[in-house]
Amino acid sequence: xxxxxxxxxxxGQLDIQDEKGTVFKLKTLWKEQTAVxxxxxxxx
Amino acid sequence: xxCRRQVADLIPKQADxxxxxxxxxxxxxxxxxxxxxxxxxxxFQGEIYTDPTRQSYKLLGFKKxxxxxxxxxxxxxxxxxxxEGHSQKSIQGDPxxxxxxxxxxxxxxxxxxxxxxxxxxxxxxxxxxxxNKGRHRK
Numbered sequence: 001x002x003x004x005x006x007x008x009x010x011x012g013q014l015d016i017q018d019e020k021g022t023v024f025k026l027k028t029l030w031k032e033q034t035a036v037x038x039x040x041x042x043x044x
Numbered sequence: 045x046x047c048r049r050q051v052a053d054l055i056p057k058q059a060d061x062x063x064x065x066x067x068x069x070x071x072x073x074x075x076x077x078x079x080x081x082x083x084x085x086x087x088f089q090g091e092i093y094t095d096p097t098r099q100s101y102k103l104l105g106f107k108k109x110x111x112x113x114x115x116x117x118x119x120x121x122x123x124x125x126x127x128e129g130h131s132q133k134s135i136q137g138d139p140x141x142x143x144x145x146x147x148x149x150x151x152x153x154x155x156x157x158x159x160x161x162x163x164x165x166x167x168x169x170x171x172x173x174x175x176n177k178g179r180h181r182k
Contacts, residue, residue, distance in 0.1 A: 002157045007103060008148060014100050016071065016093040019079035024093070026100060030148040034180040035067045036156075036172060039101060039143035040050060041163060043074040043082040043094070 050166050051086040057169040058090060064173065065180040066147070067091070073098045073138055098141060106159055107142040147176055155179065 003011070012027030029035040051070060061068040069091045072082065079092050095101065101108070145167045147156035156175045158167040 001105075002154050003104060003146070005152060008152045008154065011100055011103050012152075014095065014103070015097075016095050016100070017076040018091075018093055019076055019083070021076045026095075029067065029069055029091075029093075030150055030152070032150060033067045034065060034147060034149045034155075034176070035069055036061060036176070037146050037148065038050070038054065038068070038070045039104070039106060039145070040070060040072050041141055041143050041160075042138060043072045043078040 048086055051082075051088050054090075054169050055086075055088055057173065060173055061169075064177055066173075066176055069093065071095060071100070073101065073141060098138060101141060101143070104144060104146060104157075104159075106144045107161070108138065108140050145172060147172070149180065 012025060012030075014026050015023050016026055016029075017023055029037065054068060054070075058068060070088060070093075072079070072092070072094045073096060074094055075096060076094050079094060083089075083092055098108075142160045142162065143166065144159045145156065146154060146158075148154055156167075156172060158172075160166050
């Protein structure tokens with residue numbers, strides 16, 4: 001089931017890190033452009 | 045090996061995603077210092093991030109259990125990946141966690157959402173492209 005708008009708003013407030021460990025809010029990924037987020041199982 | 049194959053499948057399609065104003069981003073759940081090695085191993089030049097807490101995975105309802113990670117089908121898929129050269133190194137993240145795909149617009153609508161059912165199951169890049177082709181502004 002597709003996430004609701006409320007769930008997307010909560011998702012956007014969660015933190016992610018880049019390879020340097022810099023923390024961003026997930027929302028920055030789709031703030032200006034449509035984002036295709038591929039969630040992989042692990043980095044293995 | 046399955047994750048590597050999934051990301052390797054994205055590489056030839058990166059330009060197609062860009063042409064359709066779609067920002068392709070990979071998110072894992074291991075420690076951030078494993079991102080560089082994953083990038084080098086897969087050759088993926090797009091953005092890669094990690095959510096070590098896996099809160100985003102939980103919020104999106106992505107599966108996390110043993111049976112979706114280890115069964116006859118996942119073993120066959122893993123073997124296929126191995127034969128194709130996508131050998132797995134040590135797992136950096138939660139081995140029982142499954143992933144998925146979500147497409148989110150700046151208006152926060154979700155034109156595409158896919159929950160992986162088991163290891164080796166993922167939305168093919170062509171399917172994601174077909175569902176979103178020509179729909180997004182640059």
